[in-house]
Amino acid sequence: MTLLVALTLFALAVFLGLELITKVPATLHTPLMSGSNAISGITLIGALVSAGSDHSTLTTVLATVAVALATINVVGGFLVTNRMLAMFQTRRKRDQ
Amino acid sequence: MTVPDLIALGYLAAAVLFILGLKSLGRPRTAARGNLLGATGMFVAVVVTLLDRAIVDFRFLAAGVAVGALVGALLAMKVQMTGMPELVALFNGFGGAASVLVAGATFLEVVDLGNVDDQLAVAAALTALIGAVTFTGSLVAFGKLRESLRWSSFAGLHVVRAAAFVASLVLATVVVVQPASTGWFWALVAVGLLLGVLATIAIGGADMPVVIALLNAFSGVAASTTGFVLDNSLLIIAGSLVGASGLILTQIMCNAMNRSILDVVFSKAAVVQSGSHDDAYADGVTSTSAEEVAMLLEVASRVVVVPGYGMAVAQAQHAVRELMTTLEGMGTEVVFGIHPVAGRMPGHMNVLLAEAEVDYEHLLEMDRVNPTFAQTDVTIVIGANDVVNPSARDESDSPIAGMPILDVDESGTVVVIKRSLSPGFAGIPNPLFVADNTLLLFADGKQAVLDIVGALLEG
Numbered sequence: 001m002t003l004l005v006a007l008t009l010f011a012l013a014v015f016l017g018l019e020l021i022t023k024v025p026a027t028l029h030t031p032l033m034s035g036s037n038a039i040s041g042i043t044l045i046g047a048l049v050s051a052g053s054d055h056s057t058l059t060t061v062l063a064t065v066a067v068a069l070a071t072i073n074v075v076g077g078f079l080v081t082n083r084m085l086a087m088f089q090t091r092r093k094r095d096q
Numbered sequence: 097m098t099v100p101d102l103i104a105l106g107y108l109a110a111a112v113l114f115i116l117g118l119k120s121l122g123r124p125r126t127a128a129r130g131n132l133l134g135a136t137g138m139f140v141a142v143v144v145t146l147l148d149r150a151i152v153d154f155r156f157l158a159a160g161v162a163v164g165a166l167v168g169a170l171l172a173m174k175v176q177m178t179g180m181p182e183l184v185a186l187f188n189g190f191g192g193a194a195s196v197l198v199a200g201a202t203f204l205e206v207v208d209l210g211n212v213d214d215q216l217a218v219a220a221a222l223t224a225l226i227g228a229v230t231f232t233g234s235l236v237a238f239g240k241l242r243e244s245l246r247w248s249s250f251a252g253l254h255v256v257r258a259a260a261f262v263a264s265l266v267l268a269t270v271v272v273v274q275p276a277s278t279g280w281f282w283a284l285v286a287v288g289l290l291l292g293v294l295a296t297i298a299i300g301g302a303d304m305p306v307v308i309a310l311l312n313a314f315s316g317v318a319a320s321t322t323g324f325v326l327d328n329s330l331l332i333i334a335g336s337l338v339g340a341s342g343l344i345l346t347q348i349m350c351n352a353m354n355r356s357i358l359d360v361v362f363s364k365a366a367v368v369q370s371g372s373h374d375d376a377y378a379d380g381v382t383s384t385s386a387e388e389v390a391m392l393l394e395v396a397s398r399v400v401v402v403p404g405y406g407m408a409v410a411q412a413q414h415a416v417r418e419l420m421t422t423l424e425g426m427g428t429e430v431v432f433g434i435h436p437v438a439g440r441m442p443g444h445m446n447v448l449l450a451e452a453e454v455d456y457e458h459l460l461e462m463d464r465v466n467p468t469f470a471q472t473d474v475t476i477v478i479g480a481n482d483v484v485n486p487s488a489r490d491e492s493d494s495p496i497a498g499m500p501i502l503d504v505d506e507s508g509t510v511v512v513i514k515r516s517l518s519p520g521f522a523g524i525p526n527p528l529f530v531a532d533n534t535l536l537l538f539a540d541g542k543q544a545v546l547d548i549v550g551a552l553l554e555g
Binding site: 062 | 118121135138204316322
């Protein structure tokens with residue numbers, strides 16, 4: 001991927017992100033934050049390649065720690081968001 | 097189809113799932129599905145990544161995933177809803193740290209192989225800085241939210257912070273010019289870690305919603321710059337999406353406080369006056385009792401409850417819910433007025449009240465509840481202060497002038513439940529407390545509400 005292609009992706013994704021999230025009701029502020037935070041744990045895929053490429057002891061150690069931290073971010077983030085949203089939903093079901 | 101093609105297709109699918117997920121997360125009806133879509137995207141991305149031929153040894157990454165999944169799941173299942181701001185701050189920090197470590201490991205590897213180019217060096221330097229700031233900034237926020245960290249501003253903070261910022265720019269330039277000396281990279285990480293502490297150390301509790309949203313954006317940007325290091329399209333796309341949504345949330349929070357991001361980070365305004373405020377309230381404070389409040393509520397036809405951070409501290413959300421049920425049983429209309437920055441993170445009050453099973457329909461946002469205060473008999477303010485301070489509206493020289501507030505003083509009677517007359521975060525007196533139609537109930541939030549409920553049931 002050339003730098004220009006990478007920059008294009010970056011710019012388009014930023015604008016897309018700004019358009020996607022414009023009016024969010026306050027009730028969803030926290031779930032949106034923790035859910036999007038879990039998505040930013042995408043660094044995990046970079047960490048996986050690095051931790052498995054067996055380059056040197058130092059890079060393997062750094063990358064393995066990165067895998068653990070990113071996995072906490074991803075697993076914890078999606079689970080806790082799910083827990084919060086389930087709380088919102090049970091109420092709606094009970095009301096109906 | 098070759099393996100790299102398969103991986104690229106998997107990443108494309110993941111990117112689409114993230115976009116759909118984020119879109120759905122912004123709407124009440126689809127939010128839960130949105131979270132699932134995001135998680136599915138992540139699963140797809142991880143699975144296709146494992147096909148990468150560069151991975152020759154699965155032992156360490158499996159160990160990392162196992163430990164991370166266990167810790168993450170435990171944290172997510174154990175946390176109480178009152179502890180949510182801390183957890184979100186912690187996760188933000190871990191994301192930032194992971195980005196720094198990945199960029200660092202890749203940078204070392206590429207330098208060893210002698211393949212380093214400008215794009216990689218610039219991206220690695222940016223990731224080192226942004227990721228490190230996100231990590232320590234989040235840890236400081238975490239400590240402050242747990243109230244285990246009592247650091248605050250010190251003389252010369254602005255100078256030290258400016259010096260650290262300049263040093264980080266110089267080091268970043270050196271990393272780009274001399275990538276082969278990898279020591280500079282770690283020096284840059286170290287300065288970034290320091291900068292993260294210096295940037296958040298002076299930030300007070302009421303600014304926390306802005307800071308958490310901003311750190312959320314940073315963790316996304318760090319993932320995006322890591323994508324430039326790895327030449328990985330999915331990291332660039334997903335990171336930028338999160339960065340953008342974090343920025344929007346930050347903007348919403350800033351508007352709700354009438355402050356700019358720079359004001360918050362450089363801790364402008366919010367002048368803390370020294371000395372006790374008891375004098376300011378010496379005349380005119382009318383204190384009341386739970387029984388008296390119950391009598392007022394018995395004859396009220398409309399009641400608004402305005403919660404703030406104090407409700408979270410006192411864990412009073414379940415008691416408040418009980419009060420709502422009791423009053424509704426007596427035919428009284430009860431709604432909640434929620435200020436966007438009430439609490440310590442965006443949406444804090446909504447999460448707490450949802451935990452206590454208060455219906456979504458009962459929570460009114462500021463624009464909707466403000467026109468109704470004039471028709472409200474009793475407003476109960478529990479643990480909120482600055483967001484109901486009329487001087488933001490009436491006094492142009494007030495430090496919080498222009499901040500949108502909940503106009504609780506327009507209701508028939510205002511009952512303020514507070515432990516003491518301590519000033520709010522902004523450190524300014526609140527004229528609401530001495531208003532003619534305001535009664536103060538000095539007590540712990542939870543106990544006070546339970547006492548009121550008890551008195552209502554007796555009477």
